[in-house]
Amino acid sequence: MGTKIKICGITRPKEVTMLIENQVDFAGMVMFYPKSKRNNSIENAKILLKKLSISSIQTVAVTVSPTIEQVMEIQALGFDYIQIHNILSKEVLKEIRLPILKAFHISDLGDYENYQSCSKVFGYVFDSAIPGSGETFDWSILDHIPRDRKLFILAGGLNKDNVEKAVRQLRPDIIDVCTGVEGENGKDALKIKELVNKVNQ
Numbered sequence: 001m002g003t004k005i006k007i008c009g010i011t012r013p014k015e016v017t018m019l020i021e022n023q024v025d026f027a028g029m030v031m032f033y034p035k036s037k038r039n040n041s042i043e044n045a046k047i048l049l050k051k052l053s054i055s056s057i058q059t060v061a062v063t064v065s066p067t068i069e070q071v072m073e074i075q076a077l078g079f080d081y082i083q084i085h086n087i088l089s090k091e092v093l094k095e096i097r098l099p100i101l102k103a104f105h106i107s108d109l110g111d112y113e114n115y116q117s118c119s120k121v122f123g124y125v126f127d128s129a130i131p132g133s134g135e136t137f138d139w140s141i142l143d144h145i146p147r148d149r150k151l152f153i154l155a156g157g158l159n160k161d162n163v164e165k166a167v168r169q170l171r172p173d174i175i176d177v178c179t180g181v182e183g184e185n186g187k188d189a190l191k192i193k194e195l196v197n198k199v200n201q
C-alpha cells in the first residue's frame with residue numbers, strides 16, 4: 001500500500017472540491033481552536049462534512065486539548081477520526097468513541113510510548129514544534145520509532161519540494177500537509193495537485 005495523503009486546515013467548500021478532484025485520502029478540519037486562522041464553526045463544519053460525505057475521503061477533526069463536551073460535539077457531527085494535540089485527558093480517553101490520532105511535537109516526541117498499548121489511539125502524528133506553522137524538523141529523530149500497529153503520520157512543513165524525500169526516508173503511512181498547499185487565499189488547487197503527483201509517482 002502506498003503512502004496516503006491527508007490535507008489539513010479545510011475551511012471552504014471549494015477546498016473540498018479540490019480534495020475530491022485530487023483523490024486525497026483524509027481531510028482535516030480544525031475545531032474548537034479559535035487561535036487558528038483555520039478554525040471552523042460547527043455550522044461551517046456541517047457544510048463541509050456534508051460535501052465530503054459524497055466522497056470516500058475520511059474526515060479528521062483537528063483539536064488542541066479538547067474537553068469532553070467538545071469531543072461529544074465532534075462525535076455528533078460524524079467525523080471519522082479525531083486528532084488531538086497537547087493534552088488527551090483521562091476523562092476524554094475513557095469516554096471517547098472516535099479513533100484517536102495523537103499528535104506529538106519535538107518537545108514531547110517520546111510520549112508516544114504512553115499510548116502504544118492504548119486501543120483507542122489508532123495513529124501517531126509527528127509534527128514540528130508549532131502545529132500548522134509550515135515548519136519542518138529533523139526527521140532523523142523519528143528513525144527509531146518502532147512500527148507497531150498504529151498509523152505513522154508525518155506532518156510539519158511538508159510540501160511538493162520535500163515530500164518525496166520524506167516518503168523515501170521514513171515510509172510514513174500518511175503524509176499530513178497544511179501550509180504547504182496554501183496560497184494567499186487558503187488552499188491552492190495547483191499546489192495540491194503537484195503534491196499529490198509527487199506522492200503518487
Ligand SMILES: O=C(O)c1ccccc1N[C@@H]1O[C@H](COP(=O)(O)O)[C@@H](O)[C@H]1O
Nearest residue numbers: 008036131132133134155156157178179
Ligand atoms: O493548522 C492549524 O492551524 C492547526 C491548529 C491547531 C492544531 C493543529 C493545526 N494544524 C496541524 O498541523 C499539522 C501540519 O501543519 P503544516 O503542514 O506544518 O502547516 C497538521 O497535522 C495540521 O492538522
